[in-house]
Amino acid sequence: MLARANRLVRADDYRRLVRRGRRFSTPHAVIYLARSDSAQPPRFGFIVPKTVGVAVARNLVRRRLKALSYSVITSVAPGTDVVIRALPGSAQLGWDTLRAEISEALDGGVLRP
RNA sequence: UGGGUCGGCAAGACGGUCGCGUCGGUUGGCAACAACCGCCGAGGAACGUCCGGGCUCCACAGGGCAGGACGGUGGGUAACACCCACCCGGGGCAACCCGCGAGAAAGUGCAACAGAGAGUAGACCGCCAGGGGUCUGUGCUCCUUAGGAAGCGCAAGCCUCGGGUAAGGCUGAAACGGUGGUGUAAGAGACCACCAGCGGUCCGCGUGAUCGGACCGGCUAGGUAAACCUCGUCCGGAGCAAGGUCAGACAGAGAGCUAUGGGGCUGCCCGUCCCGCUUUCGGGUAGACCGCUGGAGGGCUGCGGCAACGUAGUCCCGAGAUAGAUGGCCGUCCAUGGUGCGCAAGCACCGGGACAGAACCCGGCGUAAUAGCCGGCCCAUUCA
Numbered sequence: 001m002l003a004r005a006n007r008l009v010r011a012d013d014y015r016r017l018v019r020r021g022r023r024f025s026t027p028h029a030v031i032y033l034a035r036s037d038s039a040q041p042p043r044f045g046f047i048v049p050k051t052v053g054v055a056v057a058r059n060l061v062r063r064r065l066k067a068l069s070y071s072v073i074t075s076v077a078p079g080t081d082v083v084i085r086a087l088p089g090s091a092q093l094g095w096d097t098l099r100a101e102i103s104e105a106l107d108g109g110v111l112r113p
Numbered sequence: 114u115g116g117g118u119c120g121g122c123a124a125g126a127c128g129g130u131c132g133c134g135u136c137g138g139u140u141g142g143c144a145a146c147a148a149c150c151g152c153c154g155a156g157g158a159a160c161g162u163c164c165g166g167g168c169u170c171c172a173c174a175g176g177g178c179a180g181g182a183c184g185g186u187g188g189g190u191a192a193c194a195c196c197c198a199c200c201c202g203g204g205g206c207a208a209c210c211c212g213c214g215a216g217a218a219a220g221u222g223c224a225a226c227a228g229a230g231a232g233u234a235g236a237c238c239g240c241c242a243g244g245g246g247u248c249u250g251u252g253c254u255c256c257u258u259a260g261g262a263a264g265c266g267c268a269a270g271c272c273u274c275g276g277g278u279a280a281g282g283c284u285g286a287a288a289c290g291g292u293g294g295u296g297u298a299a300g301a302g303a304c305c306a307c308c309a310g311c312g313g314u315c316c317g318c319g320u321g322a323u324c325g326g327a328c329c330g331g332c333u334a335g336g337u338a339a340a341c342c343u344c345g346u347c348c349g350g351a352g353c354a355a356g357g358u359c360a361g362a363c364a365g366a367g368a369g370c371u372a373u374g375g376g377g378c379u380g381c382c383c384g385u386c387c388c389g390c391u392u393u394c395g396g397g398u399a400g401a402c403c404g405c406u407g408g409a410g411g412g413c414u415g416c417g418g419c420a421a422c423g424u425a426g427u428c429c430c431g432a433g434a435u436a437g438a439u440g441g442c443c444g445u446c447c448a449u450g451g452u453g454c455g456c457a458a459g460c461a462c463c464g465g466g467a468c469a470g471a472a473c474c475c476g477g478c479g480u481a482a483u484a485g486c487c488g489g490c491c492c493a494u495u496c497a
Contacts, residue, residue, distance in 0.1 A: 003133075005146090007436080010400095014436070045436065055160090055470050059440090063133095067441040070132070095442065 008045030028090040032083040042076040044069040047085040057091035
């Protein structure tokens with residue numbers, strides 16, 4: 001799970017990333033990424049629309065994404081902001097599949113200069 | 114033992130690992146905050162947002178019309194469309210279940226198809242008397258003596274004409290009481306007896322819906338109010354993005370209507386309060402805190418009540434997020450499903466927990482969804 005310092009909590013931040021961030025697509029998610037020179041820890045935000053499912057399914061997806069983000073947090077450079085938008089079908093995925101899909105895309109985005 | 118019916122309980126368990134949020138404490142820090150420790154951390158439906166309230170603001174919310182909701186009776190409640198008890202009607206052998214339960218003799222309207230006729234009913238068949246015609250039989254008269262044909266009359270049949278008749282047939286969800294008799298040309302509540310039903314008056318039990326009974330009346334009245342409508346009761350509006358505090362931001366310009374105006378305030382009118390208002394272009398904010406969870410709150414016991422519930426005592430404090438915590442992953446076991454082996458007990462493998470996530474708070478209703486566990490009652494069966 002992510003602590004408060006590692007989360008995006010402002011609507012402005014979401015707007016900024018979705019509009020101007022670099023974008024990576026996977027079959028079940030879209031990842032927005034932006035980097036700054038500040039030394040603050042990396043921050044994550046999640047968008048789970050209603051097309052994903054009912055409230056229980058959306059909660060499950062969001063919690064899995066949070067847990068996933070926590071596991072990769074040490075490999076992400078400071079000053080990085082990430083927003084993950086879940087797409088329909090993500091609630092039907094198994095944990096392993098989802099983790100493989102997202103972490104692969106995330107690594108690609110993070111490692112690239 | 115089987116079937117049924119009503120109600121209650123629970124909503125997999127344990128562990129490992131990595132974590133999250135509120136609050137409290139300690140330490141560090143000017144502070145933001147960080148680290149550590151501790152407590153607590155989703156549901157029976159948290160859901161739908163369909164009713165009813167609390168709370169907040171609008172003017173403490175006034176009058177009328179319109180509109181809406183409800184509708185057996187009595188009670189419960191803050192209130193309700195909810196709950197309890199009873200009544201009536203329907204279903205069931207029964208336990209029990211079901212009913213959008215006011216008014217259809219205040220009025221208007223509506224009713225497919227079938228059928229003769231469907232609402233101050235209706236003559237298709239049938240039945241009945243009569244007129245006309247036809248034919249058969251028969252009586253009398255006549256001519257002729259075997260017989261004949263004409264006239265008059267009677268009876269039955271058939272055809273036809275205009276009537277009478279609602280007892281019978283047919284249709285339909287429904288056809289204007291039922292049975293028996295009197296009566297009649299045939300019939301008919303036309304009349305009579307009993308029964309059913311309706312209305313009225315009175316008596317009795319009951320707070321009451323209602324139930325039981327007596328007498329009288331006219332002889333019969335259909336359904337639909339989830340059609341309009343009538344009657345009774347209730348309802349001001351908007352909602353926690355309510356509302357408040359603090360901080361912060363900005364920039365005005367044009368046009369129109371102006372007190373017989375515009376707005377607060379729902380549709381309209383009255384009343385009342387406030388005052389410049391509307392619109393186009395352009396610009397700006399949507400941050401923090403309070404509201405925010407201790408309440409019509411739960412558990413137990415006593416008392417009152419058939420019960421819903423009320424009341425007294427005592428004990429308990431059980432989420433409060435705000436891009437939104439209450440979890441992710443793994444293992445074992447249990448319940449359960451499938452497949453295979455086995456006579457069976459069982460064993461192995463695979464799948465694997467239903468519906469579903471608080472957002473101001475309560476009381477209900479409705480909807481979703483599973484495999485269980487427990488109990489009351491009823492019926493059938495077996496044994497004693």
